[in-house]
Amino acid sequence: MTPSTTPTATATVSGLMRDISGIGQDKTRGGYSRPVFSTAETDLRHWFTEQAARRGLDVGTDRNGIVWAWWDTATGARQNAVVTGSHLDSVPGGGEFDGPLGVASALIAVDILRRRGLRPRRPLAIAVFPEEEGSRFGVACLGSRLLTGAIAADKARNLRDLDGNTYADVAAANGQDPRHMGTDRRTLQQLGVFVELHVEQGRGLVDLHQPVAIGSSILGHGRWKLTVNGQGNHAGTTLMKDRKDPMIAAAKIMVGIRDTAKNYRDARATVGRLQPVPGGTNVIASRVDMWIDLRHPRDEITAALAESIHLNAQVVAAEEGCTVSFGVESLSQTVHFDTGLRNQLQTLLPDAPVLDTGAGHDAGILTGHIPTAMLFVRNPTGISHSPDELVEDDDAEKGAAALADALAGLLGAAQVIG
Structure with missing residues (x-):
């Protein structure tokens, strides 16, 4: 036309x-x-x-x-x-x-x-x-x-x-x-x-x-989903020493993501979304999902950064009595x-x-x-x-x-x- x-x-x-x-x-x-x-x-x-x-x-x-x-x-x-x-x-x-x-x-x-x-x-x-x-x-x-x-x-x-x-x-x-x-x-x-x-x-x-x-x-950049699994419970009746709180582990993991990225020149690492489940104010979460965006000019550095974050998350989660799962959702070289x-x-x-x-x-x-x-x-x-x-x-x-x-x-x- x-x-x-x-x-x-x-x-x-x-x-x-x-x-x-x-x-x-x-x-x-x-x-x-x-x-x-x-x-x-x-x-x-x-x-x-x-x-x-x-x-x-x-x-x-x-x-x-x-x-x-x-x-x-x-x-x-x-x-x-x-x-x-x-x-x-x-x-x-x-x-x-x-x-x-x-x-x-x-x-x-x-x-x-x-x-x-x-x-x-x-x-x-x-x-x-x-x-x-x-x-x-x-x-x-x-x-x-x-x-x-x-x-x-x-x-x-x-x-x-x-x-x-x-x-x-x-x-x-x-x-x-x-x-x-x-x-x-x-x-x-x-x-x-x-x-x-x-x-x-x-x-x-x-x-x-x-x-x-x-x-x-x-x-190069990708998106990963990291899930911290803990024990859901009552916020008022569960003593601090008895908790397996995935939100605490998630908070430490997020700080670790920032610190890990600083070790790689030109790396970018962002946690842009965090979702506790079930998400009640008076509920200790049973799990926390977070989505991580990682970027670097060299694809092997992006992969190494993701692996470092995963390993650190496993250690941090274990300290809180929690476990983690980690998987890529999208990846572009x-x-x-x-x-x-x-x-x-x-x-x-x-x-x-x-x-x-x-x-x-x-x-x-x-x-x-x-x-x-x-x-x-x-x-x-x-x-x-x-x-x-x-x-x-x-x-x-x-x-x-x-x-x-x-x-x-x-x-x-x-x-x-x-």
């Missing part, structure tokens, strides 16, 4: 972001809470579908819940496509720009290319990936993992949220057929390259005084983006510095199947996964313009004649 010209002639990234700024606001945490298949995330999907349709793009959702919006060539053949896009879900109480900035910028990039009078020689697709943050079902980049086979379909279908709902059941309630989830070689064969624009989740561009950067790599594609982007965007990132992205999952790259837009606070995340309007528009320049070069776009 040929994109229309009237509805989006004056659209901007900042304008699109303002359009969705009221969706998913979290009055308790601040910021935004937009877990996958929530009302907020579903509303954002509808918003994207409407915006893409206004541009004459052919929109559809695949069997893994990924929304695709296609700008086809004159032949209509969907091969060797240039793909951009990001995600619309968020962490609990997250920032405004993490994910939606890349989606809004992709839409505006289409507008920019159209205003330049260009038409693509290769098809262009905008992709919106579900459950990128893993905030509801615990596995980050779940949509791209399903697409590429990085997670088994049965494992994904049986993931559960905190309310006990399986991913399969929730997906089915939202119009997907979970029986068909899994590796999608047909779609993968249509894709040529992927360039994801994202808010920078650090201070690199602030310190370099630049609005846009090109990504070089993603630090350090990703180096395609050198050839990165060099091409450096030619197209000569002023953009090259930066690595400690944050995971769908681009990192896809890199094992097609050449991928990332563009980062300056975040003046340097803070992300927080309401303090920020992108200034001028930088947002510069990011979309840089994305348009990159896409034009990759598409082999030609001037429309006549």
